Amino acid sequence: MKPVNEAKITFLSRSANEGFARTAAACFAAQLDPTLDEINDIKTAVSEAVTNCIVHAYPEALGLVTLRLRLFEDNVLEIMVKDAGVGIPDVEKARKPLFTTGGDDRSGMGFTIMESFMDKLKVRSLPGKGTTVTMRRRISRRLQA
């Protein structure tokens, strides 16, 4: 299916951009007239995906993170977060609740939150090449007054 709208932003893996990325996603999603809860779920999931890039994909250096947002006719928002970082050796393990390589500073709940706040989550990773996280969420249609 072809998207009806699309936006793409590429930014440096600086932690100051976490807020920028989730706010940009929320602004793009606004055209679907989402509820506040839906907006919050989207912001939270984007924040988790982008934080993963900043903390794990580029642990020692800065790299580029791409956020691609797409809208489909059936009111589905697709969010893709892509990096060209170190990759994840074992995606299945990384997706498990509480698993983290980030020590005491991290909760290990990032993927669990993306999974439970979105309808679909796909993680593709190649060690040494990078990781692409794709999430989908259908936004409820509200009755017009």
Added chain:
Amino acid sequence: MPVQCEELGRVLTASVSGEVDHHAAKALMNELNRRVDAALPGRLELDMGGVTFMDSSGIAVVLRSWKRMRQLGGSMTLRAVPPQAAKVLKAAGVDKLIPWEE
């Protein structure tokens, strides 16, 4: 990341505000640790009424404070947890671990 603290007897109330993400978490965690270690309270009340956004970075902040309070033989309560932060904390089962009021 502003944290406002108030000591009343052996109770330390720490009010957190703003966006609690990975960008803000480290400074917040350090500040909370510093205030708890200075006050050595019997109970820490973490007031989250001013939190406008929280992701899983906030789970680690809350759990770290809770562990520190346990080491000190004290307790911890979460107060005024906004709905968005509540959903994140509940995803990690924090509500089953730490007493809280929404």
